[in-house]
Amino acid sequence: MVTRRTFVTSAGIAGAAGALAACSPSKSSSDGSSKSSGSDSKKLTLRIWDDVAKPAYEESLNAFTEKTGIEAAVEVVPWADYWKTLPLDIASGDAADVFWLNSASFTQYQQAGNLVDITETLGEDAAASWEKAVVELYTRDGSLWGVPQLWDSIALFFNKKLTDEANVDPTKLSFDPAAKSDPLRDAALKLTKDKAGKKPGESGFDPNARQQFGFNSAADRQAIIGPFLASNGAEWQKDDTYAFDTPEGVAAFKYMADLVNTWQVAPSAADTNPNGDFARDQFIQGKLGLFQSGPYHLMNILEGVGDSFEWGIAPMVGGPKGQKSLVHGVVAAGNAKSENQDGVKKLLEWLGSAEGQKPIGTKGVGFPGHTDVQSAFVEFWKGKGHDVQQFIEAAKDPAMADTGAKALAGLEAVMPVFQQIFAGEVPAEEGVPQAVKEGNAAMA
Template structure:
């Protein structure tokens, strides 16, 4: 096992001390799906008391999940005798603090982890192999998340929450435009397709004209069709996979294939040629721009994940009715990018803590341990049998979210690898240049692949 000085050096060299945000589900703020509460430093998120065996620490980055974990840990303490203290470290500081704490021996006993970072901690012997801690436990959990955190014969976290991708739609707008959101598909090789046709029918300028009609003025658009934008999780990942393109192989990007370049150009053309999506000048700067258009009733089709459910529900309120459909299908079918957050066990904790860590991880992987996450609407829980409670939460609000479960069954490739954050950080700005129209996909996508792979190799 690496000593603390060597561990700190290896994590710093790998880029974890200054890592950028990457995609995975968590809160309702930011467009990275990992954003937690604003601010800096750590805060005491509460926990549970009254046990007589000792105390364990649990770290996460999202204030929105604290109340659910407090409820869960109260039951855990009553059952096990272990107290749990919750430590909230906001996303802005999480990946700076964590490697330092791991290297110094001050890491929490159990803490949240995402797919873009776990491999570096796993390779540094910082994480417990869940297959050894909870034998046969993986059968209880969402398979796509288990697969995401399985590497070198081990499972490196207990699935906690996850999300996939679906299509939010404004019922009144699609009905008026004669659009069937359940039958939308795209085909870059065709002259047009149902997505482009729907986008045109839903896009309206200040004079009531649609794209393609004489006198249409793109600069005066008051309503848009679809949210094509440089969004890795909701748009790029699903549409690449739906066009038969591969994202990466053996921790190297491979998206600059003919199918990948074709898909990127299609996504950019929805903005700059078809005029059915907002300008990338807006969406590159604000990832939530299209979500806000949707809640304002100015966007007919919004492809996104359950991480936006609460924001849309609260934003729309009673303004109009909305619902969900499967993500837009391409030649290879409908694909959804799945991300998940896991709870990892500190392999370097004191020996006397290991028994408690095992008990806590086992509880966090159980249906009872995860029900509060579902019942409070935090996100889809990792335990398959707890998912009905999350669905019921949204059923009471009149929204059928089971489409996300179906979408997760055919998942596109998520970001993995020891330097996944660095690679994505290098590639995204080039993607944005393609979406804004300053580079063609043929020019930009090979460049993005080269720069992303170079960053992951450093």
Template structure:
């Protein structure tokens, strides 16, 4: 899997890592400039350092900054690539020591603590005119206490990848699916059952169906927050957070998670959590192997699916819930260190990063949806040339959305919740008790 672009991770604990949206992976740090804050180069140019974790998107930034430097000959932008596994620990240490890069990538799980501790420049005050050009949902994610702290760079929404042949054989229309926690008007579960087959060709609910010998699953229900269960929570009109505190212990959230868990343990239309809790790639791999018919995920998996699936596939909207089609939108932003020694030069780079010209290489290269709305068409066109219609992702981001958790210590809370959530999905802890325990553990952790 190309882990690089995913913005959030598959489990609740993975909030500490990000996607996804995008497991997120990095690459080698060599050849990308020295770590730490910028300075003055031997040529007399002002050096502005830019840190990120994504080795693929770094290539697009290199192209972008070449154009920037032609227009700003007195500034040299050094791209610093730090692997995902080291990124946040290194950033925390560098910020504390005053050695952070002038500009660096962040996600919603991590920026809050830096904003609250006055470690970031107030982007909204220095780039007022540019704000109108950015994806509103991502702007909202990085607005805290009335101030905008980041320039949107990439964003992910969620759609439903599907195997065209398998759905046609089962006479399932992926664009018309609807789920219901009480079963009334539910077309999603019946479709998932029709698309699930055991070794004898029987479907769940049929006499003789063997849940231990499933050869084809209908759907990827799993402990994937961004890709799966937050979308059910949102489309049921429920919440995961209130303010910076977790609020999972409520009737609608319980009903949403119960529905997802039942898809696994009661109806057997999704792989066992024993196989997916600690392997976020499992269901994606089953999909590209033709062993899973519907795969709910984001554009961060487009290239992997394109490169590995040998069947016709498409992307449909999310299943509709009681509150409509509501999915997670998450984004990566570029933020600037409040202790940069070159505020004017860093502001020029930030302005470039927030422009259509500055983000075009990201979009046109098919890496991700850009934070600048004017460039979205270039990303859509890239995939259109590959024969893939990705407008479902755009529509998901333009409609009602579900916010990814935020707060200065949201990672600590999510880490505390993770083992409880795993037990819920394994079916060993009742959903109601588990969500109450998870809420309590998460909120205790963010207080420490």
């Protein structure tokens, strides 16, 4: 599993999810995929973009066929091609009967009449067993437009060897831009060292020779920017337009950028801006004490760290307004243009059921959208020696995710400005209003 962020987040643009890129989905390939058969009433097709999830869906669809007698197959279209081919296939009638969508893309398909209304088709009570944050994310105009499949939230990975050495308790970290210091800054300063073992603020400290970092502040929409803005009381959007150009928003961005450039406890933006996985890799190499991120990196960390050091998962860093995780999810959307609407309904029902989603959890693919089988994912990771309960707790009071028909265009406009702020090229006071202006113009 390379990374799972495009699998559940808002966009696949460079810099937008780790910088909203952590952007390559787990290994996507077209192995075993074929042209979808949306108009073939004899065989239903489910299209996804992540081949790590393919075995779980194959197991699920085999059980669906055994139970219903209806043949169904999963096809993988690589992320790099997914959003190019989907609109073309919908227009030509070649789209799959059911296909994955993310939150930044579903509105345009919903407004165009391409999606099955889940509330109308499966009933108002269908959503009661699905992760609430994901249901809310895909509810628009009074209806739900996709069946929640997988979701993620944010927590804090920590290197126990480093935090123990620095006498840092990763479970008690918070930030406050208005304070002269706070638990996060204090902890990150203790955890940052140059090659001579000197820390920021000490005489002779060389920031260009840092061999250990404290925290992963970076232009990462999902793991850093979203949570820090919301935890400081800033709103991301109002009525599908950006609204974070408030004193709270500016203060949050200044704080995040200062961790990089003033306090020097986070990796340089010269490294993190072009590579959304830089901080993750530093953590795996034992060079980063605190890594705020999502379950999409669990397998990378497990396999990359091996037995080299002990690591754990703590609650995400909270601010003056508490802990506000971004929650993203992927849904199975019904193709409203499919000639086999009865089959689409049955497949959506199955994909929304506990039985249909169980393989997603038991194979460790991700947190299933059905709350009754989330324990399967928890147990998978418990078997690996790690408690992932913090991610479930983080989803209970989420920050606002991206909404609107042109959310992707907005992100493409704001992320370069965010990267300039983190690089210290533009002050937050100037960059935040600029990002809002350019983002809203792109979404107009």
